[in-house]
Amino acid sequence: MMKIGYIQSTSKSEIEEQSELLISHGCSKIYVETSKELSFKLKRKLQEAIDSLSSGDILAVTRLSILCISVQSLLEVLFELNDKDVTLEVVQQKFISKDTHTLDELLLYLIEFIDDIKIEKQVYGISKAKANGVRLGRPPKLTKQQVLKAIELKHNQTSQNVASRFGVGRSTLLRHIAKQKKAS
Incomplete structure (x- = not known):
């Protein structure tokens, strides 16, 4: 064996x-x-x-x-x-x-099997999309150019005023600025 x-x-x-x-x-x-x-x-x-x-x-x-x-x-x-x-x-x-x-055990295995398959298909789809260059998730509220402009404006204005100008919340603006500074 x-x-x-x-x-x-x-x-x-x-x-x-x-x-x-x-x-x-x-x-x-x-x-x-x-x-x-x-x-x-x-x-x-x-x-x-x-x-x-x-x-x-x-x-x-x-x-x-x-x-x-x-x-x-x-x-x-x-x-x-x-x-x-x-x-x-x-x-x-x-x-x-x-x-x-027993039938109960077999049904439990099948339910678990079906759940696993759903997850496998989702992971497969996500990896295939990433390989094709598809951006996943919610798009950013501000573009890179807007963040750079916001950094310039922030020297002369308050964060709240700059955020209002771009139509986002203050915390969103600060998060984008921090992310941009970390990237550069």
Whole structure:
């Protein structure tokens, strides 16, 4: 019987964290997927890991969401593992596919799985947007030019007067000025 681990992450620290956890749970070999492919069919390292397993072996992951992003693809993985007589162990959720669980436990695992998938998709979307140069979050109230002009005006006027001129609060103005001074 062999226990193999599977990790999916683009973050080096998360890969190390998952590796330590899987090694501490007895994994002799770990497959690492560094791409954030959402489709089960495109996860080459996962397929390699499954192909290397034989009857009686164990595939270990830290969370169900590491395997796939939908209940349908999770079922595909479970059926493929079942056909090979391979046990799935989900370390953080203390779930082993060969164990019999009550309906309540299975529903809890599915709810947790769905929540994890939502988070994975959100993180994937944010990282993709950042890679494409999209600015995230609320836009700044003042442009760089306005902040520089405000710094000039502040020498002769009160902060409140300068803030009113730009249509922002005094604390917003001071925060932008402090940020600009720190940047230069």
